[in-house]
Amino acid sequence: MASSEISRDDQIAVLHALQDEGKIGHIGLSKVTPEDIRYVLKYRPIAAVQNVLNTTDRDDPTVEMCRALSIPYVAYRPLDAGLLARTHGPAAPLRWLLSQGSHVAPIAGTSQPRHLNEIVAAVQPGPA
Numbered sequence: 001m002a003s004s005e006i007s008r009d010d011q012i013a014v015l016h017a018l019q020d021e022g023k024i025g026h027i028g029l030s031k032v033t034p035e036d037i038r039y040v041l042k043y044r045p046i047a048a049v050q051n052v053l054n055t056t057d058r059d060d061p062t063v064e065m066c067r068a069l070s071i072p073y074v075a076y077r078p079l080d081a082g083l084l085a086r087t088h089g090p091a092a093p094l095r096w097l098l099s100q101g102s103h104v105a106p107i108a109g110t111s112q113p114r115h116l117n118e119i120v121a122a123v124q125p126g127p128a
């Protein structure tokens with residue numbers, strides 16, 4: 001949603017048109033504030049919110065808002081673009097994200113099968 005070039009109204013109008021034409025089923029938002037969410041909810045449901053959240057960038061008020069509104073929250077850049085994984089390993093940062101609520105789903109990125117295995121192991125239920 002954050003854009004200096006295209007207004008929020010114009011972005012939302014395009015999404016509504018695509019939904020009305022049947023080209024998209026649901027509307028998800030990224031890089032949004034609580035005010036953005038309140039604005040969009042005046043017109044349509046929100047399927048998911050995707051914002052940056054990790055143990056360095058941990059103060060996103062939309063986490064609580066999404067919990068209260070039962071909107072799934074997708075945490076992007078959960079490893080702070082790899083910095084957290086390189087300094088602490090991926091488990092602690094990913095498990096912190098999972099502890100923020102059952103509505104929070106981290107989406108870690110990797111190009112390496114070994115790292116993928118570590119990420120999958122880190123988000124398994126049970127003791128870390």
Ligand SMILES: NC(=O)c1ccc[n+]([C@@H]2O[C@H](COP(=O)([O-])OP(=O)(O)OC[C@H]3O[C@@H](n4cnc5c(N)ncnc54)[C@H](OP(=O)(O)O)[C@@H]3O)[C@@H](O)[C@H]2O)c1
Binds near residue numbers: 085
């Ligand atoms: N909505 C948005 O505006 C937005 C913005 C940014 C990102 N995203 C999305 O968020 C997802 C993840 O973002 P991201 O990839 O930028 O950040 P990230 O998941 O925080 O970090 C990815 C980096 O972590 C490294 N890494 C992963 N596991 C590791 C491990 N076990 N040990 C050491 N390093 C490890 C990866 O390197 P290797 O490749 O070497 O494993 C990669 O460089 C992507 O799907 C992306 O599309 C969305």
